[in-house]
Amino acid sequence: MKIGILTSGGDCPGLNAVIRAIVLKGTSVYSQQFVGFRDGWRGLVEGDVIPLDRHRVRGLAKQGGTILGTSRFGPYEGPSGGPENIQKTLDRLGVDAVIAIGGEGTQAASKRLADAGIKIIGVPKTIDNDLGATDYTFGFDTAVEIATEAIDRLRTTGDSHKRCMVLEVMGRHVGWIALHSGMAGGAHAILIPEQPVSIDQIVTWVESVRDRGRAPLLVVAEGFTLDTMDEAYSTKGLDGFNRPRLGGIAEILAPMIEQRTGIESRATVLGHIQRGGVPTAYDRVLATRLGLAAIDTVLAERWGNMVALRGTEVQVVGLDEALGELKTVPQHRYDEAAILFG
Numbered sequence: 277m278k279i280g281i282l283t284s285g286g287d288c289p290g291l292n293a294v295i296r297a298i299v300l301k302g303t304s305v306y307s308q309q310f311v312g313f314r315d316g317w318r319g320l321v322e323g324d325v326i327p328l329d330r331h332r333v334r335g336l337a338k339q340g341g342t343i344l345g346t347s348r349f350g351p352y353e354g355p356s357g358g359p360e361n362i363q364k365t366l367d368r369l370g371v372d373a374v375i376a377i378g379g380e381g382t383q384a385a386s387k388r389l390a391d392a393g394i395k396i397i398g399v400p401k402t403i404d405n406d407l408g409a410t411d412y413t414f415g416f417d418t419a420v421e422i423a424t425e426a427i428d429r430l431r432t433t434g435d436s437h438k439r440c441m442v443l444e445v446m447g448r449h450v451g452w453i454a455l456h457s458g459m460a461g462g463a464h465a466i467l468i469p470e471q472p473v474s475i476d477q478i479v480t481w482v483e484s485v486r487d488r489g490r491a492p493l494l495v496v497a498e499g500f501t502l503d504t505m506d507e508a509y510s511t512k513g514l515d516g517f518n519r520p521r522l523g524g525i526a527e528i529l530a531p532m533i534e535q536r537t538g539i540e541s542r543a544t545v546l547g548h549i550q551r552g553g554v555p556t557a558y559d560r561v562l563a564t565r566l567g568l569a570a571i572d573t574v575l576a577e578r579w580g581n582m583v584a585l586r587g588t589e590v591q592v593v594g595l596d597e598a599l600g601e602l603k604t605v606p607q608h609r610y611d612e613a614a615i616l617f618g
């Protein structure tokens with residue numbers, strides 16, 4: 277068999293470790309051939325491939341980003357898009373099956389293609405950790421480590437100046453990165469998309485911290501909304517899939533806090549630093565295990581499925597199960613963290 281691999285959606289640390297594991301096991305155990313599609317679905321639609329062999333994936337477990345490139349191009353886009361054209365392209369390239377590594381958007385596309393007869397299986401990834409049917413996605417642990425280090429650093433400068441520091445982390449629809457980094461770094465409030473709160477509540481938390489002589493430190497996910505806002509803050513246009521580019525809510529909150537409390541307040545937007553660089557050991561291991569399971573799943577011809585982490589085991593789940601609903605922060609996890617706010 278010749279198997280094509282693609283990475284789609286936002287990049288995340290661990291993508292290369294998946295590619296390496298697929299190719300190493302696929303060549304040494306199963307004697308299969310591999311190509312990589314460049315830039316996500318675009319490479320599949322346009323038949324833009326690079327050869328992948330054992331030599332090409334050497335040393336990749338620790339390398340951030342994706343050697344294949346990624347994009348938010350869709351498989352139904354352009355004159356060569358759609359399952360019929362894609363099947364023709366696969367036939368022309370002699371590619372028998374596709375492994376799509378991506379988040380919920382990528383897997384939604386995989387499901388549509390699988391339902392239309394394309395031989396495809398999914399590998400979940402996203403720093404947001406918002407994909408259902410898998411307990412964790414690789415990239416998340418790395419993002420949390422980076423955000424936690426940022427909190428630790430903001431805390432010493434904030435304490436020195438007695439300022440209120442507001443750190444913005446990623447998280448379009450869910451607040452997992454904010455919740456975990458905020459808990460790890462001892463933030464005085466964690467603001468997430470699942471839990472809109474009022475500016476009065478934020479001010480109460482900030483003042484209570486100040487009143488006991490501490491410098492307040494808040495973590496906010498980019499998708500957080502105040503209870504007065506209808507949608508997440510966005511002033512930076514649209515992404516490649518026509519969704520608003522988020523980012524900047526911390527820069528709205530900091531002056532509001534300063535104006536209401538009189539405490540000098542500063543915003544830091546962490547941005548893509550959370551997605552760059554080497555994956556943590558946890559993410560390298562998870563990504564490698566998912567890659568190993570992905571090639572087994574291809575050889576078993578279990579099309580339309582996704583490999584997933586359940587507890588400590590890697591299992592195979594239906595893409596429909598994975599796409600049922602976004603994995604949001606449950607109420608009890610927020611309540612548990614909120615006991616320590618203020």
Ligand SMILES: Nc1ncnc2c1ncn2[C@@H]1O[C@H](COP(=O)(O)OP(=O)(O)OP(=O)(O)O)[C@@H](O)[C@H]1O
Nearest residue numbers: 285286348349350378379380381382384385402517
């Ligand atoms: N329902 C769908 N049908 C067809 N194509 C889709 C669908 N949903 C998403 N896509 C395509 O797949 C691409 C990748 O999806 P998306 O941008 O949501 O990223 P993702 O895979 O969820 O990763 P991440 O959230 O980590 O960035 C989209 O940009 C879009 O082109």
Ligand SMILES: O=P(O)(O)OC[C@H]1O[C@](O)(CO)[C@@H](O)[C@@H]1O
Nearest residue numbers: 286403404446447448515521522
């Ligand atoms: O890098 P881009 O394409 O602007 O995407 C940013 C988005 O990607 C993610 O990192 C993952 O979906 C989100 O948290 C964020 O909103």
Ligand SMILES: [Mg+2]
Nearest residue numbers: 379380381402
């Ligand atoms: Mg997504």
